Amino acid sequence: ELKVEQNPLFLSMQEGKNYTIYCNYSTTSDRLYWYRQDPGKSLESLFVLLSNGAVKQEGRLMASLDTKARLSTLHITAAVHDLSATYFCAALGYNTDKLIFGTGTRLQVFP
């Protein structure tokens, strides 16, 4: 059964600093998703990673996928307060359309 783990669960970082969120998944997955969620809100799609070595960037966020290591990372460059939110990774099970989510990483960026 596919399981997804994220770390850290909570991240408090200063504006301007860089950090990485890690997402490990337990079995073969067809694709990897990253979402952002603000308190009380729904999920905003950030990235969909389809293949080994895939790298996508949007603004201060960059996501990558290593299917051999079953690892995806979300790198934050020069954090700003507006990035404060909870970030989820989710893996699509092999030969299924069931998306399995990690526990989320709550990010707080302070001045």
Added chain:
Amino acid sequence: DTGVSQNPRHKITKRGQNVTFRCDPISEHNRLYWYRQTLGQGPEFLTYFQNEAQLEKSRLLSDRFSAERPKGSFSTLEIQRTEQGDSAMYLCASSSGSGPNTIYFGEGSWLTVV
């Protein structure tokens, strides 16, 4: 395209009552998903439709839960004889099933069972 639409957005009900949530996916999206999310947790898969066919159901979906997508367009999720443990946000999502297959989520329906 207005995105995935869910209603009602908030529902407070007494234990034992039935509730129904509706989801209108992005037009022409043939895949529709229901998830449940409780505070501090990631969304949990409930069920999934491709067109009108319900293809997968989670073990979380007890006999009190039923979902339909009668014409392959909108979907309903009904919870019968609600319990306090059903209190959560119910999220609907849709995707086209082709290309990058981005899965778009609606704003969610908050259920509070008192």
